[in-house]
Amino acid sequence: xxxxxxxxxxxxxxxxxxxxxxxxxxxxxxxxxxxxxxxxxxxxxxxxxxxxxxxxxxxxxxxxxxxxxxxxxxxxxxxxxxxxxxxxxxxxxxxxxxxxxxxxxxxxxxxxxxxxxxxxxxxxxxxxxxxxxxxxxxxxxxxxxxxxxxxxxxxxxxxxxxxxxxxxxxxxxxxxxxxxxxxxxxxxxxxxxxxxxxxxxxxxxxxxxxxxxxxxxxxxxxxxxxxxxxxxxxxxxxxxxxxxxxxxxxxxxxxxxxxxxxxxxxxxxxxxxxxxxxxxxxxxxxxxxxxxxxxxxxxxxxxxxxxxxxxxxx
Numbered sequence: 001x002x003x004x005x006x007x008x009x010x011x012x013x014x015x016x017x018x019x020x021x022x023x024x025x026x027x028x029x030x031x032x033x034x035x036x037x038x039x040x041x042x043x044x045x046x047x048x049x050x051x052x053x054x055x056x057x058x059x060x061x062x063x064x065x066x067x068x069x070x071x072x073x074x075x076x077x078x079x080x081x082x083x084x085x086x087x088x089x090x091x092x093x094x095x096x097x098x099x100x101x102x103x104x105x106x107x108x109x110x111x112x113x114x115x116x117x118x119x120x121x122x123x124x125x126x127x128x129x130x131x132x133x134x135x136x137x138x139x140x141x142x143x144x145x146x147x148x149x150x151x152x153x154x155x156x157x158x159x160x161x162x163x164x165x166x167x168x169x170x171x172x173x174x175x176x177x178x179x180x181x182x183x184x185x186x187x188x189x190x191x192x193x194x195x196x197x198x199x200x201x202x203x204x205x206x207x208x209x210x211x212x213x214x215x216x217x218x219x220x221x222x223x224x225x226x227x228x229x230x231x232x233x234x235x236x237x238x239x240x241x242x243x244x245x246x247x248x249x250x251x252x253x254x255x256x257x258x259x260x261x262x263x264x265x266x267x268x269x270x271x272x273x274x275x276x277x278x279x280x281x282x283x284x285x286x287x288x289x290x291x292x293x294x295x296x297x298x299x300x301x302x303x304x305x306x307x308x309x310x311x312x313x314x
Contacts, residue, residue, distance in 0.1 A: 001026050004188040011187035012194065015159070019117035021184040022192050024110040024163070025171070027156060028085030030094055030101045031077075037100030041081060044096055045072070052076035057136015057151060059298065064092040068208050071201065071294075073136045073155045073163075084110075084136075084155040084163065088204035109171030111178065112154040112192075114161035121182045122150060122162065130162055143177070146170040157192075158199040158293040197253045198260045200224045200292020206264060207252050221265050223273055224290035225251065227280065229259035237281035239263045248278060265289065 001023065005011070014020045032041050042049045045060040052058060056076045061069040062083075070089045075082040083101075085093055094101055113121065119131050127150045128139035135153030142148070146167055154161030166174050178184045200222065202208050207222050227233055237251040249265040261280075267273050274291045 002186075002188040004190045005186050007185065007187070008191045008194070011185050011191045014185045015115050015195075017116070019113065019115040019121055019182065019184040020187050021175070021178045022112040022114070022154075022187050022189075023175070024112050024155065024192075025105075025108075027087045027105070027110055028083075028090030028093070029103070029105045029108055029110065029165070030083040030085065030090060030097065031080060031104050032083060032097060032101045033080035034100050037080060037097065040097050040100055041074075041083070044093075045074075049074060049076070049081065052081075054078045055138060057134065057138060057153075059135040059153065061298070062093055062096075064089075064096050068092070070204070070208060071156070071298075073151070073153055075136050075138050075149070075151055082149075082165075084151075086156050086201075086204055089208075107168055109166050109168050109174070110155070111164045111166075111175065112157070112161055113164060113178070113184065114154050114157075114159055115184075117183070118162055121178070121184065124182060125177070143170060144173055148174065156201060157195055158201065158297040159195065193253075194255045194258055194260070197255045197262055198224075198258060198293075200262060200294040202262075202294070203253060205252075207262060218266055218268055220249070221267055221273060222252070222292070222295075223263055223265045224292040225261040225263045225278070225280070225287050226290055227256075227259045227261060227285055227287040229257065231256060231259060231280075231285045231287075232283050233261050233280055233285060239265065240279050240284075242277040242279050242286065245279075248273075248276075251280065261287075262292075263289070 011020050044062045058074045062072050073084040127141040130152040133152035138151035140147050149165040151163045155163045179186045233254045233256050239248045249263050251261050251263050254261040273289045276289045278287050280287050
């Protein structure tokens with residue numbers, strides 16, 4: 001996993017003007033099979049996964065422990081499901097799914113393709129068009145004699161994009177084609193982290209506890225935090241109400257160069273913290289809490305089972 005290719009700013013700029021590729025091979029991939037597997041998967045996400053037709057998909061959250069929910073993308077296969085998870089989440093999900101799942105992360109590669117040039121790049125390799133398709137909807141295309149899955153959604157982000165899944169034996173050649181003839185800008189984990197924090201996607205660890213109700217009257221909510229770019233902000237910094245000075249929570253992720261952060265905020269049930277003005281850290285930097293793009297994405301997702309498969313490849 002490359003932390004950076006020395007082009008973070010150029011890669012982030014290319015997200016709105018061209019084509020960017022991230023190596024996400026270190027993220028989780030579980031294959032779930034059989035009736036028991038489908039039942040276990042349905043129990044963990046609380047959705048009717050059996051209603052998904054092969055080629056369809058969905059964005060869900062898997063409950064792997066009380067109060068802990070892992071964001072996941074489901075791909076409905078001809079016989080079973082492929083579950084795409086954030087890095088570090090596979091073990092907990094696999095333990096709950098038991099013997100009906102297999103970890104295929106080590107045998108496969110995963111690349112996320114983002115930017116307005118993604119659809120043109122897919123057409124150049126004879127892949128199915130996926131513009132506007134719901135997350136997880138997918139199709140196969142051949143690459144140098146090897147089947148590659150292309151799935152709607154850059155698994156792990158709210159931004160539109162696609163995820164390419166291939167056997168590890170084809171990974172090098174596929175990466176070379178993406179960054180060579182197809183013209184994708186290679187971006188590293190540091191640029192991805194800036195996107196993740198800006199969009200409010202929870203990381204494995206404390207941020208996954210954001211739906212845990214600490215008592216009957218309050219809950220912990222993962223909120224976006226907007227600060228002046230370059231402000232001092234670090235994980236663990238206290239967040240307090242700007243008016244009352246009362247403790248609200250703590251920073252869980254921070255990208256000071258962008259002025260973006262995430263914070264776990266304790267708030268009364270039913271209360272909205274969006275737009276609240278806060279002070280952060282020992283320097284009491286002024287900021288504003290925001291509902292994240294990831295929260296908005298989850299709220300807008302249709303029910304599992306309503307996602308049709310994508311169109312056939314041309």
